[in-house]
Amino acid sequence: MPCHTECSQYEWRIEPWSICTINTVDDLPACGEGVQSRKIRCVKKGTTSGEARNVEDSLCDQEEMPPTAQVCFLACPNDCVTAPWGPWSNCPLQCDQGTERNRSRHILRQPASANSVCPELVQSEPCILNSTCFTYQYRVSDWSTCQLSENAICGQGSQLRLLDCINSDGKIVELQKCEQFGLINKWKLSESCVVDCPVSCILSDWSPWAECSHTCGSQAQSARTRRILQEAHEEGRPCPNQLTQTKPCPIRPCYMWLLSDWSPCTVEGAECGEGLRKRDLSCVVHWGDWPESPPQPVEDELCGDKLRQQIQQEMEQPCFVPCLGDCHLTEWSSWSSCQLTCLEGRSFETTGRQSRSRAVIIQVMENQGSCPHQVFETQPCKGGKCHTYQWRTGGWSNNERAVWCQRSDGVNVTGGCFLQKRPTTVRHCHPPCTKPFSHCTPSGVCGCEKGYTEVMTTHGFLDYCTRTPGVDNNKKADVKTNSGRLKPGPSQAQDLFNEWTLRPVGPDGRVKLWVYAVTAVGFILILFIIALSFLVCKPSKTTKTSPPPQKPLTLAYDGDMDM
Template sequence: MEVFEEPKDLEKSGSGYVQEECVIPCPFDCKLSDWSSWGSCSSSCGIGVRIRSKWLKEKPYSGGRPCPKLDLKNQVHEAVPCYSECNQYSWVVEHWSPCKINNELRSPRCGRGTQSRRIRCVSTADSEGGGVDRSLCNQDDAPPETQACSLLCPSECVMSEWGTWSRCPQSCDPHAMQRRSRHLLRPSLNSRTCGEDSQVRPCLLNENCFQFQYNLTEWSTCQLSENASCGQGVRTRLLSCVRSDGKPVGMDHCDQRNLEKPQRMSIPCLVECVVNCQLSGWTTWTQCSQTCGQGGRMSRTRFITMPTQGEGRQCPTELIQQKPCPVVPCYSWVLGNWSACKLEGGDCGEGVQVRSFSCVVHNGSISHTAVRVEDALCGEVPFQEGTLKQLCSVPCPGDCHITPWSEWSQCELTCIDGRSLETTGRQSRSRTFIIQSFENQDSCPQQVLETRPCTGGKCYHYAWKVSLWNNNERTVWCQRSDGLNVTGGCSPQARPTAIRQCIPACRKPFSYCTQGGVCGCEKGYTEIMRSSGFLDYCMKVPGSEDKKADVKNLPGKNRPVNSKIHDIFKGWPLQPLDPDGRVKIWVYGVSGGSFLIMIFLVFTSYLVCKKPKPHQSTPRHQKPLTLAYDGDLDM
């Protein structure tokens, strides 16, 4: 709630108000660039992501719509899943070269050697088979470019190439076996036996046997049409086939095994359109809360006609404004005190009391002293005869005079630690007898006390309350949970401090002692701290006085007062003055060190220039001193 305070240094206009110009800065929203085009898919086989981005153009200020979360480069990114077929690129191999025997001198030309071939990565969509970058093909499936070979000598056994391994069961049972075989082409001419013609190996998971399953991505962000910024869109997810060792493979591997596919791959979604908060105009000012006197308030309100939607500008919190009313004098009738009881024809018994009334003017506050004025200013007299006169009595000697009953107290319960020990409470009231004569004190009863049961009583808890700080002092009091201020009930150990002190004291200009016990700066100034953590000085914040000023002119506005002294030291590598014109600490250190050096030089000069005293020789004929011990231990 915004409150308009009345300035005290300007003259009032005819309406009773002080008027001065003010500026409320308009909010400026965060501005981002348009989305960039989508990048290529990060994976050439299986599921990857495509990314687009936009960057910050202008930051928000004065309550404008904030920016989304940005990265270190002031950019925001959006990623969507993408899928690339694994068989888009494949390896193409050429024929093996002739086997090159390692030992060229051996005759005949037979034995072990090596052979090579050329491999290329090609696009399956290219009918001409042109080569592409080898990184586009799966490097794990790259065929070997060299292999060992052998040229059999005429006398050696010749076997055919090994056949393909038999298929493992889909469950990859390690007890199941794979087999392959080869057959004899030419027997050996000597006694050597030929090699084995069959081999077996167990079916091991992720080694020579694999399982396959579908992999489903998370839902993407809501994708709109090309030129839309809000409204209906679609969220999608992608399906791929993954081998049991985590390697993405073509979809045909999963399709051949008739695995269950998910049904829904896209769902509709909605992106809320950006709608800024819309407010109604201010209503007219209400009537003053008081018909006269000071302290009255007038208020006006505005309402939210359109709430914020999406990332629109938020509604302000100030929907109510208040201002003080013009002070109008209060005229009222005031009754005087009752006179003494007037009796007719006696010293005790029944009599009459009277009181008078007068017209006064005041400002409506309790502390203000009312001043009597003419009765015509108060208008018609509202009092009746019974208000100005009443019966009274003066007790005769020996009578016992009783006071009226007091008000019933509040319903009280017996409680321990906030818990009631009973369901029915008690109320009490009392009246007292006034003894007119000391001799009749035995005949008059004592104080009369009445109690009655009550319901609705409750246990109270107590809390410390504090006022606002005023010159580092505040008022501290204890308040009961029903709002009654009391003198007991709160814990003395938890009593808040009423006086705050900062050590060292805050003597810098525009500084004050904060609630945390450290020195801070007033509004409009920022703290400049020393390396020790204490306040060095308060520097004025640029633009705190004139918010309409251009930012480029702020350094000129905040130039120190003693700028002429700064001009003297302009160009020095070490500046002896702070921006506010005060001498820096190291200057004091240098001055103190120079003073000590001067004292040392003066003292050294004194010792060097001082004349030595003449040497006093011992007299030639001096009688020696003889001591005698008389047995006294105190010698």
């Protein structure tokens, strides 16, 4: 019975052999062959003889159950007496075929009679592979956790691992077996280790309160910050999430000069030409939240006279009222976003440029030559962004597609992309597709129209287009009739007949020879009919009186269908 998991917890406990019992007759001496017996019992491993309690024999490994009886021998007075057998010698570590192990015994008393001889003193038996011969190897366990000294929670410690000797059966044996097998113990079984001590987060002091974000209004705030000097480790106190604090600033009214919109362009004493437009300046007060509380007018002294002098320069502006038929420019467009000069998505400058333009309006095309050109203006700006530009393409349609330049923010522009890298808008096949029933495919190679199959040359180009078998509309095979039966399609011979005799154009797109032959025969036949008609219908030399002319019959159609 094989041993299960429970067998590893129990073992056989063996008691000493009994004395040798000889079965003899009363008149004969008690000598010769007899029997010895002993008791065995199944006990739990690790218990002493006094603590061992018998359990069921089925809990122990039945295959390793020791024998309970054996043959013994008691020498008669005249027989040779030998000592018990010694232990078996060890088998070689490398179990070669034919190796043996031995045991021996020596003579204690020589036989008294010359007819008596001593039994064999040496026995041998072959070494059996996987029974008496094993291979061995070391097995080392994983490192244990770092063990610290008593009452210590961090610092220097040590960690251990175990070394076992395993035989070829997978069982753990004494370490001496591996040493006898010639193996060298090269594993380190202990080493020092360190357990990190818990470190709490260390923060710097709060910085001074910064200036208010706005000098006036109800939205102004001041902030202060602190930074992490040391991160937390192990079980130390973690760093807080709040590294910035804000507080509202005192609410102050905001005074500012407010410019009105430009007035219409006024020309003095004329209907068109150069003129002047103006706008008004007023002092207002607000609290930083215009949608909720719009600015209110106040005395001019509260906004400051110095700022007013700077704004006074922008109170008037020249303008132009175009006369009928004249060319003129539109109003300036809004300033564009701030752009930086970029190279491969990176900029090496901090000041950008923004631009605006005025477009020309031509009222009379005859005056186009005298019209001004579109006007551009640029100015420096701060906080520019570096954009990249990339060509975009649409889908192919009839071997054409749309191509445009797109900025990295998704805006389509008319400049910025390199013209040398512009994708093609028209797709061409090389060489051109001139074969009958061929066309340029989306992949840029010549292909055949629907219903035709490509026949390629050895160089991978289209040679000609041949009709695909089974595509002909006249070939309706497997069509069910009214009775539910399958109507047979045309036979293969009929297909060949239709393919080669009834079609004027061959698979390669060329006209077949029989077409030329039929044409020539038809032409000769027409000539023959014309000549024969001329000979038959030729008028004779006899003059006949022609009948009087008759009036032509004229039919009138009134639109009815009953004619």
